Amino acid sequence: MFCYGATGVGKTYTMLGTMENPRVMVLAINDLFSKVTQKNHSIKLSYLEIYNETGIVAAAGLTQRSVYSTDEVRELLQKGNKNRTIEPTRVNETSSRSHAVLQVVIEYRSLDGVNIKRAGKLSLIDLAGSERALATGQRTKMSIEGANINHSLLALNSCINTLVEGKKHIPYRNSKLTQLLKDSLGGAYNTVMIANISPSNLSFGET
Numbered sequence: 225m226f227c228y229g230a231t232g233v234g235k236t237y238t239m240l241g242t243m244e245n246p247r248v249m250v251l252a253i254n255d256l257f258s259k260v261t262q263k264n265h266s267i268k269l270s271y272l273e274i275y276n277e278t279g280i281v282a283a284a285g286l287t288q289r290s291v292y293s294t295d296e297v298r299e300l301l302q303k304g305n306k307n308r309t310i311e312p313t314r315v316n317e318t319s320s321r322s323h324a325v326l327q328v329v330i331e332y333r334s335l336d337g338v339n340i341k342r343a344g345k346l347s348l349i350d351l352a353g354s355e356r357a358l359a360t361g362q363r364t365k366m367s368i369e370g371a372n373i374n375h376s377l378l379a380l381n382s383c384i385n386t387l388v389e390g391k392k393h394i395p396y397r398n399s400k401l402t403q404l405l406k407d408s409l410g411g412a413y414n415t416v417m418i419a420n421i422s423p424s425n426l427s428f429g430e431t
Contacts, residue, residue, distance in 0.1 A: 228417055229427075230422055230431055234420050249348050266330070267329070268290050270286055271301065273308055274400050275322035288329065308324060330345075351377065351380075379402045382395055
């Protein structure tokens with residue numbers, strides 16, 4: 225599940241919300257906990273950002289944490305978001321300069337706890353917003369960030385269109401984002417897109 229839209233239209237709020245008013249990420253995991261009642265189930269999560277795509281796809285130092293309550297998940301998300309890359313622009317004072325990917329793995333083990341009998345994965349993504357340099361008044365560093373954001377969003381758009389058209393070759397390799405989401409987009413999974421739309425004229429082109 226991911227939010228898609230121009231910068232400053234509420235994607236991060238839709239996915240994360242606040243400590244007082246949690247949104248999709250926390251609510252989805254809370255729903256998982258309400259359904260996972262047996263001791264032989266486990267929930268693990270990882271949280272990463274994709275910033276300024278360069279080089280090969282690698283998640284150096286990425287860890288999976290076992291979680292046992294929604295409150296624990298909220299605390300971990302809060303810590304992760306403090307490390308996320310944000311910059312002010314004319315359009316958005318707290319513009320996300322990276323994509324944030326929360327991956328939740330649910331495992332169902334045999335009663336002896338040794339063998340994994342079944343596993344599932346839920347990916348919840350807060351995409352950085354598409355933007356034009358003229359609209360945000362970007363400096364050099366931010367212009368590069370914006371170009372990289374737009375590149376990965378175009379790659380995602382291309383993969384989705386190619387899948388819809390039923391073509392055999394899907395261009396996952398065009399972006400780190402699409403390589404990481406390859407299984408979710410093209411495997412035996414369901415994908416949900418939340419379209420965040422702004423009524424502002426500034427966002428007309430991106431919308």
